[in-house]
Amino acid sequence: MNPEVAAEVATTQARGRRTRDELVAAAAAAYGDVGFDGASLREIAKRAGVTHAGLLYHFPNREALLAAVLERRDELDAERLNVQLPPALGPLDRLIELAAYNEGNPSIVELFVRLAAEATSDPHPARAYFRNHYRLAREFAASGFRQLRDEGRLRAGVDPDVAAVGFIALMDGLQVQWLTDRSAVDLKTALRHYVEQMLEKP
Amino acid sequence: MNPEVAAEVATTQARGRRTRDELVAAAAAAYGDVGFDGASLREIAKRAGVTHAGLLYHFPNREALLAAVLERRDELDAERLNVQLPPALGPLDRLIELAAYNEGNPSIVELFVRLAAEATSDPHPARAYFRNHYRLAREFAASGFRQLRDEGRLRAGVDPDVAAVGFIALMDGLQVQWLTDRSAVDLKTALRHYVEQMLEKP
């Protein structure tokens, strides 16, 4: 292959990757607006500037696109949780900061709330993803409560694992109420209030 | 109208009411399985033993059926919360008992989780219902925390309104995790743990 042809292949592949990324972003936005069940390939493709057959050139079927969206979301979450926050912050503070960040991005919150609800049905393609996601989230929160216990700050009678299940559930449930009525709920206040009540006074 | 004709009309109306009730129950079950967006009139009608055009004889359109389902759910909830429990129980204990009861009826939990998530999108026909539902639920829980405060049992620094938002959010979030992985969550334990941490030791 001569250099000119090689360069042409490279730019063609780069354009392909860009289209693929745009399709993933468009799908995430569409799932957030109307859910996975409600978002058609035609609607997603139109948002990315291609036909729905063009979408299926990049992803073999509907489920493969969903898998790519969830993968991308995990990448972004990991970046936000581990990289973009001060290293001194504990797990619980990191989760609270993530919730506060999401308050500025309702479409991300909608994406997660809608997909999690749809995935509770048995044969849903995202069910395994969410089971694993919740397991990891609970473990992350539990590590935060264990850390507090080891520092002698946890209130007597508080079980780190039960408190962790509650913390993750609280995040989810607050998001639903917040989406339904933005003025009725303040995510950060409610999450901090929860953590404070799990602590020994001072 | 002679007596025989009157009796005939009465039984015809009774059969109509029975079919209507069966359609509402079938719709509730279908929404629980696949959500409002996923449940077709043909599927709901088949579960009730009529055609989808027969369904539309009883309900003018798709939204009217949804409204009837939500109305019926409120009736059943009110009955369970106010009638079927010991009169001495406070609001929070009543809500915990309701959650425990629902553990035996996953389809009811799915109905609520799926519809609440779908209704977060702006023009959804159930959006107003859920905004009002959450408002009432928060007020009911807040009355429970205020009651505890008046008895001198609430922990210093606990805000009854913030605690109430958290309690309702916790119920919802626990249900999502529980539906996703039944073995990972115990609703009653988590809810009791939450209320206990809002109390002064003894």
Add this chain to the structure above:
DNA sequence: CCTACCGATCGGTAGG
């Protein structure tokens, strides 16, 4: 990547 198509299914209506 597109045009053009497939069978299937949707909510709703006409007419009885």
Add this chain to the structure above:
DNA sequence: CCTACCGATCGGTAGG
């Protein structure tokens, strides 16, 4: 309540 139909939309495929 049903039969029979309507226009619209769906996910996916053929062929280029």
